[in-house]
Amino acid sequence: MLRFNENGKFGMLLFGDLHEKRDYKTNPKFSDMQKLMNAALDEFRPDICVLLGDNFGTGLCAEDPEAFRQGLADLCAPAVSRGIPVYAIMGNHEHDAGVDEAVIAAYESLPLVNMRSDGVEGKADYYEVLYSRDGSEPEAVLWFLDSNNLHEDQSVSKYDFVHTDQIEWFENTYNSLNEKAGKVLPSYIFQHTPVPEEYRLLRKAKIWEYPVSVKGHNTLSGIRYVGAKGTEGYVGEGPCSPDVNNGQFESWKKTGGVKAAFFGHDHLNDFSGYVDGIFLAQHKTAGFRAYTDGCRSCVRYVELSEDSPGTFRQVLKHFKEFGLKSESLGPVFRTINDRQSMALHFCARVAGAAAVIAAAAVIIHHIFAGG
Numbered sequence: 001m002l003r004f005n006e007n008g009k010f011g012m013l014l015f016g017d018l019h020e021k022r023d024y025k026t027n028p029k030f031s032d033m034q035k036l037m038n039a040a041l042d043e044f045r046p047d048i049c050v051l052l053g054d055n056f057g058t059g060l061c062a063e064d065p066e067a068f069r070q071g072l073a074d075l076c077a078p079a080v081s082r083g084i085p086v087y088a089i090m091g092n093h094e095h096d097a098g099v100d101e102a103v104i105a106a107y108e109s110l111p112l113v114n115m116r117s118d119g120v121e122g123k124a125d126y127y128e129v130l131y132s133r134d135g136s137e138p139e140a141v142l143w144f145l146d147s148n149n150l151h152e153d154q155s156v157s158k159y160d161f162v163h164t165d166q167i168e169w170f171e172n173t174y175n176s177l178n179e180k181a182g183k184v185l186p187s188y189i190f191q192h193t194p195v196p197e198e199y200r201l202l203r204k205a206k207i208w209e210y211p212v213s214v215k216g217h218n219t220l221s222g223i224r225y226v227g228a229k230g231t232e233g234y235v236g237e238g239p240c241s242p243d244v245n246n247g248q249f250e251s252w253k254k255t256g257g258v259k260a261a262f263f264g265h266d267h268l269n270d271f272s273g274y275v276d277g278i279f280l281a282q283h284k285t286a287g288f289r290a291y292t293d294g295c296r297s298c299v300r301y302v303e304l305s306e307d308s309p310g311t312f313r314q315v316l317k318h319f320k321e322f323g324l325k326s327e328s329l330g331p332v333f334r335t336i337n338d339r340q341s342m343a344l345h346f347c348a349r350v351a352g353a354a355a356v357i358a359a360a361a362v363i364i365h366h367i368f369a370g371g
């Protein structure tokens with residue numbers, strides 16, 4: 001049973017897209033990620049940790065389930081060794097190996113590590129009720145949802161989404177929890193793939209903003225975006241949400257109690273803001289695998305208060321801000337590049353513009369010299 005702690009608070013430490021792999025024992029990227037985990041656990045002393053999907057490659061689970069289980073145990077060791085429970089969700093890559101049941105079983109088998117299927121068969125959707133300090137009153141609900149993998153019809157959408165039967169399970173379960181509690185319980189959602197409404201935290205970039213803008217994802221790739229007014233944090237790439245909207249966000253609005261949703265999936269974004277009164281927060285990777293934001297890899301700490309469980313405070317903190325030194329990043333990214341993706345985007349565009357100007361100068365010179 002999850003309860004508010006003796007200070008009347010409930011702290012959650014969130015880690016996006018760790019993307020750990022089978023070579024983790026010898027790879028400095030793993031130890032860099034664990035440095036961040038340890039530093040954040042020591043600083044924030046959360047009541048739970050949440051892994052926001054794309055946690056550990058599941059190919060290993062298909063080949064050697066015991067090695068996969070050991071990998072997860074090592075991944076979660078910083079939290080588990082401190083007695084802090086871990087709640088994990090499935091990202092698209094957890095589905096890659098096609099052994100979802102074995103993946104869920106591996107997580108479930110570890111002490112203090114959670115992932116299970118409470119709802120639609122085979123989907124890793126589950127929830128936890130958060131109770132008052134004395135355990136007598138339900139105060140909030142935490143939802144851990146499975147946003148599936150790629151869409152089965154790529155002409156419809158690149159990424160899949162939370163399916164209609166999963167949304168129905170969420171609504172029915174939420175309604176019965178509220179009925180039992182005699183009130184609308186504030187809800188907090190943890191989900192890997194963001195809902196399309198995340199684009200409402202962005203706006204189209206003006207032409208002079210192009211160097212610091214990002215390209216939209218897939219069907220929106222013809223549009224460049226920057227953060228809209230009121231959006232906080234870093235926009236490092238166009239959010240990779242589904243290309244069609246199946247109404248999940250509208251369902252949250254209908255329930256009346258969803259306060260915030262926290263997403264993974266985009267490795268470079270850590271922006272957040274309110275859409276129709278619901279806080280949407282994007283988490284960049286807290287690891288150093290796949291494509292990353294280097295020293296700007298970060299964690300988010302979210303704290304609920306028992307006196308007002310529908311409100312929260314949140315802190316975003318980056319690897320560099322903990323004063324950590326990376327072993328896996330090269331000397332340039334480790335020492336100079338404090339905002340890696342921003343600098344890379346900017347430098348790439350400056351270099352591109354310089355190349356075009358140089359080419360034009362050569363052509364003009366050639367024409368006049370030739371004439």
Ligand SMILES: [Fe+2]
Pocket residue numbers: 017019054091265266267290
């Ligand atoms: Fe990912």
Ligand SMILES: [Fe+2]
Pocket residue numbers: 054091092093192264265266
């Ligand atoms: Fe992902």
